[in-house]
Amino acid sequence: MDSTYNIIIADDHPLFRNALFQSIHMAVSGANLHEADSLDALLALIKKVDEPDLLLLDLKMPGSNGMSGLIHLRSEYPDLPIVVISASEESSVVSQVKSHGAFGFIPKSSDMRELNSALNQVLNGDPFFPEGLIQNNDACNELSQKLAALTPQQYKVLGMLSDGLLNKQIAYELNVSEATIKAHMTAIFRKLDVKNRTQAVILLQQLETEN
Structure with a gap:
């Protein structure tokens, strides 16, 4: 080719x-x-x-x-x-x-x-997936739609949250105010339909796979 x-x-x-x-x-x-x-x-x-x-x-x-x-x-x-x-x-x-x-x-x-x-x-424009290895997973589709609704900055905040960083640490890493991080947190919880940091991290971990 x-x-x-x-x-x-x-x-x-x-x-x-x-x-x-x-x-x-x-x-x-x-x-x-x-x-x-x-x-x-x-x-x-x-x-x-x-x-x-x-x-x-x-x-x-x-x-x-x-x-x-x-x-x-x-x-x-x-x-x-x-x-x-x-x-x-x-x-x-x-x-x-x-x-x-x-x-x-x-x-x-x-x-x-x-x-x-x-x-x-x-x-050539045709998808490639190994034969016989596709299953239907509606739960994963629902999770992916929620995660896809996050902005790039919200996604980055969620990743740092999953790594165990506190709001103050995340604010320092991203060079923004702690109030900004709190606003991001509120938006993340709303989009993911969770009530707190722990639930958000658990939701993210559900999408993780072993290497």
Whole structure:
């Protein structure tokens, strides 16, 4: 396949990122590849790359909180095809990935031939999911819709909340007032339909998956 695709690889493991980098160069001739090792780095990169054609996303990176990272990206960039590449290959994980709006799922155990075939399929505009690994999960759909309603700043606040930071610490990290954080908290609780910090964190954790 000859192309000038802009492809972003988002994975926090340097060795796997490098292996994927080499594999894509073999599978997609002439592709422009970009790399990110955290959600913050990825969000900054997406803004710099001229119309990215594909994002290859690991579920577990700093700042992504598993499935919630995918949901946030899907909400912010609805037109960007996102294909999850993960070592978590259970049918429940694949089903969640699909229900949260991913364009495909490629197991990290895939060999070069399988990776090549999957990449060509998604770049040709057709979703790719392993056969026989899709289940219906209405509960996850409802959770993803709630999380997708958060603004980027609210999502970041929720992630810090999940990491155990206090309002004062979050305000310092984001360089805003504590009153601003409290306002964000109120909006987050309302959108997620929860009453307190603990319930918000539990809701977020329901979307996390094991690496």
